[in-house]
Amino acid sequence: MATPTKYSIWSLLRNAGSYHQNWQRVWRQPTPKDEYEVIVIGGGGHGLATAYYLATVHGITNVAVLEKGWLGGGNTGRNTTVVRSNYLYDESSGIYELSMKLWEGLSQELNYNVMFSQRGVIGLSHDRHGNDEQSRRGGAIHLNGIDSEILNVAQVRALVPIINTSPNIRYPLFGGMLQRRGGNARHDAVAWGYARGADARGVDILQETEVIGLMREGSRVVGVETSRGAIRAKRVGIVVAGHSGVLANMAGFRLPLESYPLQALVSEPIKPVLHTVIMSGKVHVYLSQSDKGELVIGASRDAHNSYSQRGSFHLIEEQLAALIELFPIFGRLRMMRQWGGIVDVCPDASPIIGKTPIEGLFINCGWGTGGFKATPGSGWVFAHTLATGEPHSINAPFSLKRFSSGYLIDEHGAAGVAH
Amino acid sequence: MFQIDCPFCGPRWQVEFVCGGEAHIERPINPDMLSDDEWADYVFMRTNSKGMHYERWCHIHGCRQWFNAARDTVSDKIHATYRMGEKPPELSS
Ligand SMILES: Cc1cc2nc3c(=O)[nH]c(=O)nc-3n(C[C@H](O)[C@H](O)[C@H](O)COP(=O)(O)OP(=O)(O)OC[C@H]3O[C@@H](n4cnc5c(N)ncnc54)[C@H](O)[C@@H]3O)c2cc1C
Ligand SMILES: [Zn+2]
Numbered sequence: 001m002a003t004p005t006k007y008s009i010w011s012l013l014r015n016a017g018s019y020h021q022n023w024q025r026v027w028r029q030p031t032p033k034d035e036y037e038v039i040v041i042g043g044g045g046h047g048l049a050t051a052y053y054l055a056t057v058h059g060i061t062n063v064a065v066l067e068k069g070w071l072g073g074g075n076t077g078r079n080t081t082v083v084r085s086n087y088l089y090d091e092s093s094g095i096y097e098l099s100m101k102l103w104e105g106l107s108q109e110l111n112y113n114v115m116f117s118q119r120g121v122i123g124l125s126h127d128r129h130g131n132d133e134q135s136r137r138g139g140a141i142h143l144n145g146i147d148s149e150i151l152n153v154a155q156v157r158a159l160v161p162i163i164n165t166s167p168n169i170r171y172p173l174f175g176g177m178l179q180r181r182g183g184n185a186r187h188d189a190v191a192w193g194y195a196r197g198a199d200a201r202g203v204d205i206l207q208e209t210e211v212i213g214l215m216r217e218g219s220r221v222v223g224v225e226t227s228r229g230a231i232r233a234k235r236v237g238i239v240v241a242g243h244s245g246v247l248a249n250m251a252g253f254r255l256p257l258e259s260y261p262l263q264a265l266v267s268e269p270i271k272p273v274l275h276t277v278i279m280s281g282k283v284h285v286y287l288s289q290s291d292k293g294e295l296v297i298g299a300s301r302d303a304h305n306s307y308s309q310r311g312s313f314h315l316i317e318e319q320l321a322a323l324i325e326l327f328p329i330f331g332r333l334r335m336m337r338q339w340g341g342i343v344d345v346c347p348d349a350s351p352i353i354g355k356t357p358i359e360g361l362f363i364n365c366g367w368g369t370g371g372f373k374a375t376p377g378s379g380w381v382f383a384h385t386l387a388t389g390e391p392h393s394i395n396a397p398f399s400l401k402r403f404s405s406g407y408l409i410d411e412h413g414a415a416g417v418a419h
Numbered sequence: 420m421f422q423i424d425c426p427f428c429g430p431r432w433q434v435e436f437v438c439g440g441e442a443h444i445e446r447p448i449n450p451d452m453l454s455d456d457e458w459a460d461y462v463f464m465r466t467n468s469k470g471m472h473y474e475r476w477c478h479i480h481g482c483r484q485w486f487n488a489a490r491d492t493v494s495d496k497i498h499a500t501y502r503m504g505e506k507p508p509e510l511s512s
Contacts, residue, residue: 245467256463258440259492304438307469308495312420314434347463404459 004200007111026192027199032206035232036064038386039224041211041247042239043067044076045187045372046364048194049379050237050386051203057380058387061202064233065195066226068210072191075241076372078341080264080298082277082286083373084121084182086141086148091397091409092350093144098394099377100146100181106376112193114185115291121182122156124280124326126171134177151176162273162329169325171283184277184288190375214251214361221251221361237362237386242307242342244365253357256403257346257366262301263311265338269293273329283322294336297323301343301369311340343368350409353382353395362386363400424500427482439475441465442487443507469493473507476500 005011005024015023038054040047043065054060067073083103085096107113125131131150138148153165156176165173195205206228213225215232223232238247242259269292279286287297299319302312316338324331346352346366351374353364364382367374381395391399402408420433447453447461466472472492477485489499489510499508 243469245465246469254460254464254466256459256465258465258467259469304474304490305440305467305472305492306495307492310495312433314420403463404455406455 004196007113026196027205030204030206032064032209032226032228032231033204035223036204037062037234039063039231039233039236040065040239040386041224041236042074042241042243043071043191043195043205043207044074044239044241045072045190045194045375046076046241046367046378046382047237047239048072048191048198048205049375050239050364050382051198051205051379052194052201053380053383054387055198055201055203058383060387063198063202064204064206064231065198066209066211066224066231067205067207068227070207071195071205072188075341075343076191076375077187078264078339079187079372080286080288080296081184081187081372082121082182082279082288082370083116083185084179084277085146085373086121086123086137086177086179086182087411088137088140089409089411090144092411093141093146094394095351095377095381095398096374097144097146098380099374102376102380103185103373104181106185106190106193110193110197112189112196114189114193116185117183117291118181119183119288120159120178120180120276122151122159122176122178122276122278124156124176124278124282125174126280126282127174130282131175134175138177147179147181149178149180151178159276160274160278162327163278164326164328171325173326178276182277184290185372187372190372194379211247211250214247214358216358220359235360235362235386235389237364237382238356239364239382241365241367241371242344244344244363248356248363251356251358251361255352255363255365255400257344257352257368258305259307259342259344260301260304261306261308261311261340262298262343262369263315263338263340264296264298265316265335266290266297267295267330267333268336270295270333278326280322280326283325285319285322285326287323295330295333301345307342309340309342311338345369347403347412348408348410349412351378351398352400353378354385354391354399356400421495421497423476423478423488423497425478425481425484426486426500426502427484428478431478431481435478435480436476437479439477439485442473442475471498471510475503 085100215223345368384392
C-alpha cells in the first residue's frame with residue numbers, strides 16, 4: 001500500500017509544476033477479499049469515520065466499507081452541513097460535543113481540508129414562550145460546559161444586519177440563541193478525508209458493492225451477500241441512514257424509525273451578506289451562505305414515508321415564504337438547484353448506536369435530519385462498539401433497548417429545528 | 420406533491436391531507452399481559468417498507484375523514500385508497 005502524498009503548500013506547488021496532471025489517486029479500488037475482521041455497510045460519512053477510527057484508534061485494519069453507490073452519495077453529500085452541539089439532554093451533549101471537539105481538529109488530523117468554519121449558529125425565537133424555552137435550554141447546555149448565548153433583537157441584528165426586525169410582520173423577531181463554536185463544514189470533503197485516511201491504513205473501500213443479504217450461522221452473523229458475491233466477517237456494522245429499515249428487514253428485525261424525504265435548495269451565488277447560520281423553528285427555514293456565495297436553504301421533511309429522494313413542492317413554497325419574511329432582501333433571488341435525501345427518523349429524534357438482536361451485528365442509524373454534525377463522534381463511538389463488542393459509555397444510552405425500557409432521549413421538542 | 424383519491428371526495432392535491440403513518444397496527448388485545456418488548460413492538464417498531472406501503476391519511480381540509488392508502492414508497496404512486504376497517508387490497512409493487 002502506497003503512503004499518500006501529504007497535502008501541503010509544497011505538494012501544491014510541485015503539482016502546479018505539472019499542471020495538476022499527476023496527483024495521486026486519493027484511495028485505491030481494491031477487489032474484495034473473501035473475509036474481513038469487520039465489515040461496515042454504508043460509505044457515507046458515518047461509515048467511513050467508523051472505518052477510520054477502527055484503524056487509527058483500535059488498530060483494526062482488516063476492514064471493508066461496502067457502498068452500493070459512490071462515497072458520500074447518500075445524505076452525507078446532500079445535507080446542508082450545519083454543525084452545532086447545543087442539544088438539551090446530557091446524553092446528547094455527550095455525543096454532539098465529542099463530535100464538536102473532533103471537528104475542531106479534523107482538518108489537521110486527516111491532513112485534508114474539511115473547511116470547518118465556526119461562523120456561529122443562531123436559532124431565532126419569535127415570541128416570549130420561544131425565548132423562555134431557549135433560555136432554559138441554554139442554561140442546561142451551559143451546565144454541560146458547552147457554549148451558548150441568549151441574544152436580544154439588537155444583538156441578533158448586530159450579527160445579521162440584513163434580518164427583518166420590523167414589529168409588523170406575522171412572527172416578529174424576539175431574540176435568539178447563539179452557539180459561536182457552531183458553523184458549517186464541506187460535506188464531500190468529510191467523506192473523502194475519512195476515506196483517504198482509512199484507505200492509507202489498509203481499509204478496503206468497495207464502491208458499487210450493494211449488500212443484498214446477511215449470512216447467518218445460528219444466532220450469529222458471519223458475513224454479507226453482495227452484488228459482487230459473498231464476503232465473510234466476524235463483525236458487521238450497518239450504517240445506511242435512510243435504508244436502515246431495509247437492512248434490518250434482511251436481518252429479520254424491525255426498527256423504531258421511518259424513512260422520509262428531506263430536501264434542500266441553493267440560490268444563485270451573491271456577494272457575502274450572511275456570516276452565520278440562521279435557523280428558525282417557528283417559521284421553519286434555516287440558511288447559511290456557502291463560500292461560493294450561494295444561499296443554502298433547508299426546512300422541514302415530508303410527512304409521509306418515502307424512498308423517492310424527492311421532496312414535495314409545497315414545502316419549498318412554505319420555506320421560501322418564511323425566508324422572504326425574515327430577509328426581504330432575498331425577494332428577487334433565483335434558486336438554482338433543489339434535491340432530496342432519505343432521512344431515518346426515530347420517535348425521539350435521537351440516534352440508535354449499538355447492538356442488534358443478532359450476535360455480531362451492530363447498527364448506527366436514526367440520525368434523521370441532523371446527523372452530519374455528529375459524523376466524527378458517531379464514527380468514534382461506533383468504532384469502539386465494533387472493536388470491543390460493547391458500546392462506549394457515550395453511546396450506551398442510545399441503545400435499541402431504550403424503546404423497551406422507556407429511557408427515551410426526546411430531542412424532538414428540544415431541538416426546535418432538527419438540523 | 421401527489422394527488423390522493425379520497426374515497427369520499429375524489430382526487431385532491433396532497434396539501435389537503437395529513438399523513439397518519441403506517442396503517443393496520445392493531446392494539447394488543449391483552450395489554451396487561453404484554454412484556455416491555457412487546458409493548459415497544461406495538462408502540463415504536465415500524466415496517467418502513469421500501470415498496471408497497473399501507474398507510475392512513477386524513478382529508479383534513481376536505482371531508483375530514485380518515486381512510487387508508489396503498490402507496491409504493493419508491494415511486495410514490497398510490498395504487499389504491501380504501502375506507503377504515505376494510506382489509507388492505509392485494510397488490511404487488
Ligand atoms: C437535505 C438534507 C439536509 C440535512 N441537513 C443537515 C444539517 O444541516 N446538519 C446535520 O447535522 N445533518 C443534516 N442532515 C442529516 C445528515 O445528512 C445525515 O444524518 C448524515 O449525513 C447521515 O450520514 P450517514 O453516513 O449515516 O448516511 P449516508 O450519507 O446516507 O450514507 C449511507 C450510505 O449507505 C449506502 N447504502 C444504503 N443501502 C446500502 C446497501 N444495501 N449496501 C451498501 N450500501 C448501502 C448509501 O448508498 C449511502 O451512501 C441533512 C440531511 C438531508 C437529506
Ligand atoms: Zn375527502
